[in-house]
Every structure is written in C-alpha cells, then in structure tokens.
Amino acid sequence: MALLPDIIARANTLLLTQRGHLFPWAPVFLALGIGSYFAMLVEPAPLLLVAFAATSVAAAILALWLKSGPAPVIWALALLAAGLPLAAIRAHLVAGPVLTNRYYGPVEGRVVGLDRSASGALRVTLDQAVLARLAPKATPRRLRVALHGDQHWHAPQPGERVLVTAHLSPPAGPAEPGGFDFRRHAWFQRLGAVGYARTPLLLLEPATKGSVARLRMDLSARIKTALPGERGAVAAALMTGDRTALSADLLRDLRRANLAHLLAISGLHMGLVSGFVFALVRLMLAAVPYIGLRVPAKKIAALAALAAAAGYLLLSGGNVATERAFVMVAVMLVALLFDRRAISLRAVAVAALVVLVLRPESLLSPGFQMSFAATTALVAVFAGLRDSNRLARGRLGGPLTLLLSSAVAGLATAPFAAAHFNMVSQMGLLANLASVPLMGAFVMPAAVLAAVVMPLGLEAWPLWLMGQGIAWIMAVAHWISVQEMAVRHVVSPGSHVLPLLSLGALCVILWQGRLRWGGSVLVALGLAGWMQSERPDLLIAENGSLVGVVTPDGRALSKSRGSGFVAGVWLENDGAPMPQEEAAALWPAHVAVEQGALRVIAGKKAAAGAWCNKGDWLVSNQRIEQPLPCQVFDPKSLKQTGSIAVFDGAEGPRIETARQRAGDRLWNHWVWQKEFPLTR
Template sequence: MLLCWVPVCLGIGIGVYFSLRIEPGPVAWGAVAFASVVVLLVARKVPTAVAPLCIALALVGCGAGLAKWRTESVAAPVLTFRYYGPVAGRVVNIDRSASDAVRLTLDQVAMDMAPSRTPERVRISVHGDQPIRSFRPGDRLIMTGHLSPPSGPAEPGGFDFQRHAWFAGLGAVGYTRTPVLRSEPADQGWDLWVFDTRMRISQSVRAALPGETGAFAAAIMTGNRAAMSQETLNDLRRSNLAHLLAISGLHMGLLTGFVFAVIRSFVALSPTLALRYPVKKIAAVCAIIVGAGYLALSGGNVATERAFIMVSTMFVAILLDRRALTLRAVAIAATIVLVLRPEALAGPGFQMSFAATTALVAVFRAIRGMDRSLPKWVRAPLSVLVSSAVAGLATAPFAAAHFNQVSHFGLVANVLSVPLMGAVVMPAAVLSVCLAPFGLWEVGLWIMDLGLRWILFVARSVSEWDGAVSYVVAPGSAVLPILTLGLLLMVLWQGKGRFAGMVGVASAFLIWGQTDRPNVLIADNGNLIGVMGSEGRALSRDRGSSFVAGIWLENDGAPTDQVIAAARPGIEMAGRVWRTRIGDIEVIKLAGVTALQDLDGCGGAQVLVSNQIVERPRPCLVLDVGQLRDVGAVALYVQDAGLRIETVRDRVGVRPWNRAGIDTGSIPPTLTLQPRSGPQEQPALTLSGVNQ
C-alpha cells in the first residue's frame, strides 16, 4: 500500500508550490534538493518504521520541483498591456466560449510589436457574421483584434485564469469585430492534420444527425462541443450528466472495455488460437491501441490524456498478469499524470475523476464476494446502482466546490443513463467507425441517436424537477486540501488511523459551513461593485461586466440574473455616482472623469472607488483603476474594529504567470475604526499607507 502514497506526497509538494505567494529563488530550490537527498540517505539508516516518512518528505520536495520545472518549461511571452491592431496567426483550435461566441486559437502569432514580446498563442472571440465554417486548422488568418493579458481572479480566492492560461500557452485573449481573412491556405503538420480530421468527422456526424443528438454524438466521438446549445448543456449540468460530454474516464473505459471484450470473445471462438496464444493479452494490446487512437482523435486534452493513462495502466496490469482494478493501478496512473502535468492537480477534472475511481475501487474491493449469493439478474442492476451512488458521492464535494451547485437527483439520472451509454451508445460509435470504410456508418449513428435521445430526455426531465439543484457558497482555500487528505486517510490508511480521516472530512465541512463572504466586492477595473444585503448581493450595474457579476453571484451560492441583482436594495445611484453603507462604513463609486472632478474630497465616504486615475490626495481609502490593475479585485470585510481589506494580489502573490504590473504596497490590509471627537462620537477610519 506504500505505493498508493506516492501521488499523495507528490500532490502535497505540488500544492505547496502553487500556494506560495513568492516564487522561490535558486537558493531555496538548492535547499529543497539537498534536503530531499539527505532524507533519502537517512531512510537507508533509520528503522523500517521511520523510513517511509523520510521517503515521503523526499517525494514532497520532488513534487514541488516537478511543478517548478513544468512552470519554467511552458514559459512564454505574455501581453502586458491592452493591444488594438493587426493580428496574424495559424489556426490551431476552434471552439466556443460560455457566451456561445466562436473562438479561434492562433499560434505563430505576428502583431505590431517586437517578436520577443509577442505571445506565442492568442485566443480571439469572433463577433459578427463571419465565414468561420470555411476556416480549417492550419489556415493562416489576419484580422484586427482587441487583445489584453489573461485576467486574474474575479475576486480574492477565485479561479485563477492567469495561471490556467500560462499552462495552456495563452499569452493574450480578446475579440475581433472586423472581417477575418485567410492570408494563406492550411499549413498542417501531424497534430493539425489530426485536428482537421476531428473537425471533418464532427461536421459529418452533425450532418447525418441534425439537432442536439448530432451535436451530442460529435462531442462524444471527437470532443468537439461547439454545436451543443447552452440549454442542453444546462440540462446536463443540473441533472449531473455533464460528465457524459467530456471524453474522460467513463468514455475511454467504456470504449476500451468494449473493444477488449469483443476481441477476446472473437479470438476465443477459435480453439486453435485460444489454446496457442494469450488471448487476454492480445485483447489488452488492441484496447490500448484503440484508446490511443481515440486520444488522438479527441484532441488530446488533459482530461482525455488522464483517462488514457488510467485505462492503459489497467491493461498493462493485465499484460503483467496482475489484477487490473486496484488502488495501486490508480496510484500509478495518478503519479504519471502529476509527473507530466503537475498543474492538473488543481483542476476539477483530475480531482473528480480520481476521486470517483479511487472510491469505486475501494468500495468494490470491500464488498467483493458479497454479491455471490444474489441471483445473476440482480447483480448487474445492483452494480450499476452502487457504482453510480459511490461515484456520485465521491465527486459531489469537489463538484460543489468548483461549480457551486449540488444535483439532488443525479443518482436517478445516472442510473437511467449510464447503462445505456455503455450498452448502446459507445458500442454504436465503434460500429459506426468500423462501417465507415463501407459507407454504412450511418447505421451505427442511427443506433447512437436512439440512445442519446433517451439520455437528453432524462437530462431535460430531471433538470425540471422541483428542487433538482441547490447552490452552495464557494469554500475557502483550506477546505479542499483538508477534505482530500481526510478522504485519502480513510481509504489508504491501514488501521485506526482511518478515524483521523473522518475527523478531517468533518472539519472540512465545518469550515465550509462557516465561510464568510465579503461584504463588498470591487472589480479590478473599478466598473462594478457588489454589496451583500438582506436579499443577497446587490450590483451597481444591470449590464456590463456580466462575467464578473456571474462569478460573484455563483460564489455567493445564489446565482441569479444580473438585472435582478442590480434591482436589489443596498446601493443608491445618482447619475454617475453610487453609494452604499455597510454598518459604519460608507463606500462611494464614481464612473467617468466628470463625476470624479465634481466630487469634493471623498463625499463623506470612507472608501472611494473610481474607474479613473485619482491624481490628487483624498481623505479616505482610494481604490482607483491604477491601483486595482496592480492589486486585482478587492474584497472588503466590515468587522467590529474596522475594515479588513483583501486583494487578489494578497492571495496569489507574485508568480511567473502574473508578474506584469506588480505593486504590492499600495493598499493596507486593515483600517481601524476610531470615534471622532464631538457630541455624536461618529466612528471614522484611521488610514495608513494610502492617499490622504
């Protein structure tokens, strides 16, 4: 079982590295390397009971080193200012944004700036009536684009898109409203030829199966979800069936498992072959080959790579005459993923897939042999019910933490849908591919259509049930690590130490339940503020900054339309001036130069927010657009003693992916309330380190 702790220790080291606020220097890394070597040498001299602890410490240091190596290996120029001008590049990906706009990812980028400062990859959303369907992977395009650096978290502790973009190789994001022109025809290497093949298959599938089932089939076969409507995606999320879209462990497992079973059964039909050759191992090799082809066809994203590594580990175990589904096999797969892509640790895909797989292996190992007394016709549906319940329970906390919602009828939806996915949809997909050379692939697609229609019907029906979904507050940064370590102790520890895992899990949920949301949130451009009130968070604008507004409301555990949030009481508007009061603290927000010039001092407020640069000193805490660009979004917590201030920069620090425009000393962490002298003794803020 010690092997199972290897990815845990690597993950701790990776997590520690990504949680640091300052990038360690050469001296620090030298010390980590020296300490790791020392504890490994010590492990050979100490008693057997202590040696694993020394090895674990060395693995923690190794995990941190892997994360650093990966960070430096993907380093590329990142745009440091807003850019408007010509953009040229080669198409390497075409997808859709959350707002349903077509997005082009370009490499070999040329812009009106020095090549050394030009990002290697940019992603541009295309607006207006554009001939997107005529573009192919490898085409060289030219356009006029509005680009900006990848944005930081929408609030302190939120999702860090800057870090995500760093590891995805994106140095700038933006949009274009001008015509997109093809300057040169497709220039394709092997990778783009595979991508072009994906797009062609996706278009052919949608042509043969028009509507949502065709888009669903294309997503399953090629990973291209661009044609899926937002309504269907929402139904799948609310019914906890969105995992059927992502080409991950379920799809890879069903596909390779089906191929393994078919080839093994087919070869076993010949007594000569069955007696002379290792049929089981031949089927395992064929399944690995098919899985590799599926990985290439689906685009090779992180989730699919992870799934392929997992199933390959299982089939390699078969080749080595070992049990395929064991915790050791899961640990090996997790270790490979963390070595290749350490940044995957923080993603919901890694956490949910390995949580589900680990839980399934542990539970079925515990109940092995218990079902032998049951009739055979009961075992199959019981296995589906148990596996759906276990996977759902294992992934629910992680899904709630990342997506702020819990699907209450997900078990029902999965029991009604997953068996059909395994018994009908995936075999039909294999059949359609096998019949494609003979021009008969529509037979397989027709069968797929029947299964997918049922799944979409289940998703739509379950999502419409009363109480189908409840929303939860985004947890603090400590919740998921404590929860994960607690669950791992319960599964991996041999002996009474498992009870410590139960304490960890209970502690994580207790901390989560006491999460304190900010009284005031301020966007990093000064255009939007959100104030927590009795009816929920009130917003200063009913449109504009909709992405940030949506994230704030979701993290509050109360997603709603921005127009509704803007109509809530709590913020008073007069022209281009917004005022709000939380306890004894008054916040004033200004929009535009005129409103700023007309304001006398701070207008009696303790906090001034402006989307302009405030030139002259003011007798209050000033958060102008210059400071906000430096420190990111700001959260204000009103406390008995005063005002606690937290910025994005406070949380993420100064790291390789966010080094542009660093200024860490412009805002104090706390402001203290002290009574003014006078008959009414009204409290005021004592300011230090700010414009006064």
Template structure:
C-alpha cells in the first residue's frame, strides 16, 4: 500500500511544469457540477464558493509537494461553480408564463432559418399588448410564414400579431434542455405569426455592424447565384438565412457542416493567410524588414484582421471562441512564445469558460477544443521524431493535410456522434477533398474580395471563390448520395462523454508511461455507450405524441404534428426513419384520433384532440391514458394530460429490473432558474413510479 502511495506521489511530482493545461479541466468540472444541480444554489452559496476558492488559492502557495497543485485544482472547481452561477444571473430576464396571443413589437437583432426552413426573427426592445415592461421578455423569437414576402432590415422596428409561449423544455428526460439554451441567449418567449410583419420604423444606423453584415450578405448572394452564393455569404458574414435545407443536410451527411460555421478553421485560415501575406509584403520592403520586427507586426495585423472578421461575421459564441484561440496564438508570437502549444490552447479554453461558462455544454466548444488539443499534441509528438522518420519536404504538406483531417475527425467524431446521432462513413474522404481547397482558395479569395469591395473589384476574387465552393458543394452532394453514407447511433447516457473526455485528456496531458491508464476510462465509456438502452415509451410535454420502442424502431402514435419532437426522438434513438415511417410501425388505431398499443399486458391509449375525446369510453386500472386535452375526472387508470405534463415535462417509461418505471424531465432536471415558475416538480420520487412489478410481467 505504501509503495503504491509513494509511486502516486512521485508521479504527481513529475508533472511539475506540465500542470497548466489541467487548469481549464478543473474549471470545467466546477461548471459541469453547477449545471448538474437539481435546484438553483442560493446566492450566499455561490459567494461562499468564490471566497473558499480565493482562500485555497492563497494557501496553496505555502503547500509543498503535491498539496499545492491539488489545492489549485479544488479551488478552480469551486471557482467554476461560482462563475457559472454569476453568469446565469447576469443574463436573467423575464420568461413568458402563459400562452400569449396578440400584438408583438420589437427591433430586429437577428435573422436565421428554423429546421423547418422558415425565416425567424429575434427581436429585442419587445412590447407585448397588455403586458407590463417588467414582465416582458428581453428578447423573443418569431417564425414567419413560409411564403412570406418580407425582407427584414437589421435594426428596424417591426410589428405583427402572433402566438408566443415560453421556450420548450427537453423533449425527453435527459435530453437537450432548449430552455437553458434560450436563457443564455436572453430569449424569454418563442412563437410564430400567420400574418404579415409591418415596419414601424426603419433605422439602419441603429445596428450598423449588423446592417453591414446583411448588406454584404445580399451583395455576395447577388454576385454569386444559387446555393453557392448563400454558402459564400455564410462563410463571409455568418448569415445562413439564404441556405436551403437540402444543402445543409448534404453538408451534415458528408461531415462538411463544419465548413459552414465560422469557427476555428475559418478564423485560423484567415489569420494564417493575413499573417503570411503581411510578412511577405514586409519582406519585400528591405528598409522595413531590416529595422522592424516584421514577424510581430504581421501578427498584430493578422490579429486586427481577425477582429474585423469577428465583428463582420456576427460575433456569435462559436466565432468569439475561435477568435480567442487565434488571438492567444498571435499574442504568443508577439511575446516570442510558441504560438501553438497545449498551454496556449489551455489559456484560450480558460478565457472562453470564464466569459461563457455555458459554452461547455455545447458541441461547438467541445469539438473545437477536442480537435485543437489533439492536433497540437500530435504535431508536437511529430517534432520529436528522428529525422529519418520524417517525410521528404515535398511530401510533408500533403501528409500534414491528410494527418490533420484524420486527427481532427477522430477527435471530434465521438462528440459529434453523441450530439447529432449520426456518423458520416465517408466524412474523411469528403474532408480530404474539400478542406485543402477551403484553405488554399476559398478563404484567401474571401479576404481579397473584402479588400477589393470598396473599389468595386470584388468580382475578381469572388469568381475563384465560387469555383471552390461549387467543388465543395459537389463533393457534399455526391458523398451524401452514396449508399450507406450515413450511419445512425443512439444517444449515450450523459456520463459517457465526460468519462471518455477525461480519459483521452489524461493520455494527452499526463507525463510518463502511466498516461496509458487513461485508456481505461475510454474503454469504460465505450462500454457504457454500447450497453445503454432507450426508453420503452416516450410522452411529449403537451400529450400530443407518444412513441413506443419496438423491435424495428420507435413506433409513433401519429404521422403528422409535433414534428420537432418526433424528429428528436428518432434521432436520439439512432433511427434514420422519418415521422411517417415511424407512424407506420404503430399496430392499429381503434378509432379516429385514438391510438392503442398493447404494452407488456397494459393498454396504452393515446387520445388526440377534442373530437377523439368524444369517442373515449373510459378505462380500467391496467390502462395508461395519454391525452392532448383535459380528461374527465374520476378515471380509475393512470392518466397523462396537459395540466400534469406541463408540471412534469416530457415523460418516459423505463423498463428495468423493477418493471416499468416513470421518469419525467422534472425528475432529471429539477427546478432551475431557466425553467420558470411552472416547472416545480409535483410528482412522487422515482421509486414510487413502478407501474408493473417484475413478478406480474407476462
């Protein structure tokens, strides 16, 4: 026992000088801990954690041996909890607590398209009829009719009449919490309108950068027609509102969707092109090259260009995160430090987590830093290889591109699969055929187009940019159309990604042969993923849809309506079917609007609407009734109707050793500040949910 402890202490002591990359991991553990709470921590608790973290950091300076680093790790974890709590309260705003119908006024601050390919407007300065300003959400998001002729102007005050409600919660227990995501975007209500949107006031000076973005987007789409122009506009300005769903789906299926998001790849390519171009230009002026540190000047110029790109592209969190990573690298050049190192990546991660702790839960942060960490680690390892093992100079760039695509793809694949439930079998090939062209032609052409635009000569650069994007879209559609191009994988349990990530980071960051112990958690995570099971029954939050898992996939109780819920259920199942195909698996519908399923000796009945309720004849003790409208009182069966589901959220029936057990969103998520006043759990503990004991199973 003593030898083992001494070996552990010796191993920890050997990490001296390599511990800084563990700092963002400790901070992330604290942030993840905060978001796992089932109730909102009190303000005094957050301040107590902040004070404790500060005290521990001060004391750690006098701790010897391994005590200091361990104390710093604990302090950073406590600091992560307090930072996440402070950020949560800083963005706090009113949430709509009822279904609203009436006049909606506001200023356009964002334009995008929904998954159903309709335009959406995000409004601030919101005014709702008969609502006091202190109860009005800071922002609302409104979907427009699909055939609307409306052309939104950034910063304009508009008015319409529509339906609004609070942002929806998870579509199933342990699912993605859309309410939390909307909370950090300060969106307190979402909805739609069926009538035209009217301008109240046009003021292009209200949001000048947003207006410039949209003007550039329209100019690019006018210069380059079709989906290629929409793709070019998305790369240059971040505006995806012109892209069709077919193109977006082809990019996802071919694993090229990352080329669309303005993230680390685009920011890195742009900064690299500017840095190289400026340095070459300075070298062409000998007096300047001999008297000034042109490498540092080029880094400053590239940083300024990256900042301009950040502003022009909309400044969303993904782009801001990418800018921080590039800024850390360029500042390292100015300070004569290594630009690409694990310390630089760790510093960028720390900055992002302190400013936007909620980013930890999103796929963008996870995939960006997974790819960057893996690439830096691999290329650092390659620098240590003997000279005879390295490729010839003419072959090195080709191998670097291939290796980069493979390493980045391998590092991000588990995260992408866990979040998006699909894997592109030919994604590596598609990236090898597209990413080099993006770096060597598309991004340089985009920079030149922006520089030539004031002189009316941007067409010179937009033409080669169009050729490059035509090729990339051609690759995307070709690969996506191949048989078996996409595989579907079920969502893992929430613990899988943290375990897998910590194991992989241990292998990368730990010094010494014991680093390979990190493979054990990776193996455990893969085993948990494979052993995970999906809920036997899923019930939507409004009672409008029921899904039952069968031998051939989930059967849905109706073939239209609740499309967003149906799509998410099937994706989480790893099922490539659509709602109509899934509805065809349901055995029979007894009457119009009433769907019945024989479930382990129970009769599961879904009553769909008021007309179906008139045909409902009652139930007995072994029936489970799900209804989208209020049911009669005094029924002798277990019922799920809108009033109850509005409190508990979407509900699942889980099959385990106890039989069939209920699990609702409120059981998993608890009651957090972003859930609103109506989300307080009102159900008994999960152990009391058993519907059928194992002995009574047929």
C-alpha cells in the first residue's frame, strides 16, 4: 500500500518541475479529444456525448477547486473529454442535405465563391440553390460547379444569381481506403453536391451593390488592370484572395519550389501586414517626440495593426487559413495591449485553442498542421536561443537569423507536406531564402501602400514596385522547378505516422527536463512506420471506372483516359507519379487473383454481355444485372463499400474497403438517404 503514495508523491514532484510550462499542453489534449471523434467508425450516441461533456465540466470544476497538486492532470482530462462532444456538435451544426444520386438539369443559385479546379477550369460555389424535381429540404445548402467549354457569355461575380445546366453528383469518397476523405471535407464546407457544366452560365440577377464580395472583386479587377499578366494575378491573390487568374504552370512551379505558401493568405502574410503597420505607426508616433513621450505608442500601434489585420481578413475573403492566421496575430497583438510577451508558446497555445474550438475539423487539415508546426518550432528555437543569450548579432545577425528561421520552419513542416502531398521539395530552403525576405521587405509593404492610396487612384506606382518583387519570386520558382533534383516523391504513410511524429516532437519542445527526449522515441517509431508503409497490390475506384495493379515497373492502370483525379492520387500515394498514359501502357495481359483472373470491362454493352468463371473477379463501371459465378465489383456493390484496396498475403488476399476505414459517419453516402428524402 505504500507504493501508491510514493507514486503520487513522485508525480506531484514531476508536475512541480513543469510549473509555468504546462499551459501549451492544453490544445494538445483538446486535439486528442477531437481526433478521437474523427477516428471513430460509428457516430457517437447522444448519451455518450452527454457523458463526455459532463465529465469535462466536472473535471474542470474539480481542477479549479484543487488549484494545485493533481489539478494539471485533471485539466488534461477535462480537455480530453471536451474534444469529442465539441467536434460532434460542430459536425451536426453544419449538417445539411447531400445529393444521393446523379442529377442533370437546370441549376439556379447565388454565387458565393470562385476558384479553379486542378485542370484550370473556373469553379463557382452556389448557395440558395434551386434544382428541378428536387424538394427544397433535399436541396444542398451549397454546391460547386466547374465551368467547361465556351464561357465568354458572362464572367460570374460573387453575389450574382445565375443559372446553368449542370451535371451534379454527391461529393466523392476516398480515392482509396484510408485516403483523403473529400466527403468529410465537403460536409464541413456545407457542400452537398459537386459537378460540371458545358453550357453557358447565364446571369439572372446582378450582385447587390456595396457587398464585401463585390468590393473584393472590384479591387482585384483594378489590380489586374494596373498590373497585367501573371504578376497582376499574383498581386490580386495576395491582396484579395482571388486566385482565378493564376495559371496552372505557375502553381506547379510554386509547389515544386515549396513556395506555394506565399500565395495562401495565412500566417506569413497576416504577420507581414500587421507587423508593417505596427512598425510604421510606432515609428510615426516616435518621430514626433511631443506625442511619442505622452501616449502609449506601442499599444496604439498594436491597435492599428489589429485593425489592419481585421481589414485584411475581411478584404481577402475570410477563408479558413486566413481566419486561423488572424486568430494567431490577434492573440499576439492583444498580448501586447496587456503588456504580455507577444511571441511565446502560451500565445501559440491560445491561438490553437481558439481555432480548435471554432473549427474542430481544422485539426485534420494540412494548413492547420503545417502552420502550427512551423510557429511552435520557431518560437521554441528562438526562445531557447534568447534565454541562452545565443541570438546572432552584428552584421551577420540578420542573414543567420533568416537562414535559421527558414531551416527550422522547413524541417517542422516537411513531414506534414510529405504526408499530405507525397512530395519533398529538396531545394525549398534555397527557394525560400531567395524569396521570403523580398516578400517581407518589399512585396507586402508595397501591397499595404497600394491599398492605402487606392481610394485616391494612386495605386499604380506601389503596384509596379510590388510587381518587380513578384517577378523575382516567379523567376526563382521557375528556375527551381525545372531542376531535376527539385523534388523527391514519397509514399503515403499510414494513419498512425503523423500522430506519432507530432506527439514526439511536442514532447521534445514542450516538456522540461531530460524526460523530453523520450519524445524522440515516438518520432523514431513514426519514421520507422513510414518506411514500412504498405501499398495495396490492387485498387478499385468507388464507381468501378478504374483499376490499378502493382507491377515490377510501377502501378499499371486499366485505362489511359478518364478518372484522371483518382489515377493521379493512386500514383502519387505510391510515391511514383507518372502520366496516366504511361501507367496504362504497363497494364498486363493477364492479372491473376487468388483462384482466377481479374477482368475489367466498361460500357453498357460490355456489362450486358458480361461473363466470368468461378474464382474470377469482375470489375465493371456499369451495373451487372445478370447473376454471375464470380466476385463482381460494379456501381451497385461499390456504392455500399466505396473504393477497394487488396493486399496480397501468405494467407490469401486481404480486402479493405473505404467504408471499413471511414466508418458509418454523418458525411458518408450510405447514411444520407435515411436523413433527407429525395422527392417532394
């Protein structure tokens, strides 16, 4: 019995050594609770959610009453228990109808978003939609249509009410079991249908004058008029978030050079804008001694920077990445108002808590993971150098600090970029060293000046200066991207790898004392798991339209055209991307399965005359109506399983389905039809 008090005493002593360093762990435990919700294979019952919420409240009250001793452990329990109901509440709040079958016909709605697809087609996001033959309560709240063909009749603008004849379908599930779940992503974006149109988009009602969206697009048009070409497209993306004029070639160059983050209005841009305004206002106040000595210049500058950041958030469209960046900057500026240290791990933790409470689903996004990984690593490294009085000073201080910050941010974000995008930019450090300083010292200050003088019609000179910096960044991106060693492709890791890497790195950064190095064991386990990642020997798309088989020369695909997105995802996840035509050329004449052969057919005529032998596997993109003696994978069966992965083993093939990996959740199509009827 004496053992238990001794363990408790040792635990209390251990917690005392962490005094003042435990708060940054708060978002970690909240994230673990949120992650447990998304890892579940069935939707948690209401009673379970109530139990977790009650446990969280009770634990928080107990921790407040105790104040010391085991209070930190109880706070951790409270946050862990709060994550599950918090994520569930958010998932139910965004719930809405989702299309359950294909739709072709007139689509009417209000434009609320514009972007471009991977193929470069303009996409419009609509709300207040009206679909023929579909009941209002079964009509998705939002839908997205890619515009193909001749669309010179009308250039859509946010706020307009438009009409188009479109093909729509439900959001697609994972391209392979365990892969990126677009259905879940679309659910939290309130997207209930996606599709395309080849007919002209027509204007029904113009946009309301004075709306923020209309102001953004007018501003974007002025920027592109004053600064034509690719430079104007980049300037518009940086200032207003309008990326519709960016070319596919430029985006490819930026991704290969690890400079794509310069286009996303995120922490870097928000920090540069607010930092420039803060420094400018403080300098202006200090330049007048009579004012500078009588007013709190730093706090006034912080308020001005906060207002500038809020205006930038509003002007840039307020997407999720920009909202996250604004929260991080706002926390730091508010800390300055209350005479607290602006840049600290506590400030980063507060920002992470705010983001996770407002949007729990952001935990799964690459943007959240990469931005907080970079910020946490940078704050920890420079805080350690500051405390040890090792910060570089003198003439070499600036270049060394820039080199160190780029290296730290690159190393911190590299695992997440590789896991999500299957690519490591091997020359990314060089590209960032050549571009980021110019972005901070030249491009963004010019953008702020252009925005300030634009009401006076004087934006031409600031935009010209901004364009010179953008031209340099574009040149760097293109030069890096054409180098043979620019990128290295990697295989997709298992679902356990990133959590292990993240927890291990957080232990090293946040824990105090020698025990912190225990986190390196978790990092090693994560890297070992990544190196042993297993890829499926056979993949079947969720509609039966594409099949991929591993061969000695790489993954062979069943057709050279069509299902290009799925084909690209499979090849990238293999860590060996290639053109679909080349992968189709690898298709073998005979593919053996356990007791027979794999047969792949396409089209209604082939499906009507389909045949197979016992033990064969038959894959068809059309329903097979007649009974057959073999295993059939057609749209009817795949609709209930999703995409399929097959792994060869000593004991026979192991089959995994997207439904087995994703579970029966709110956002999956096998649940939708129970919730939202299709007919009036």
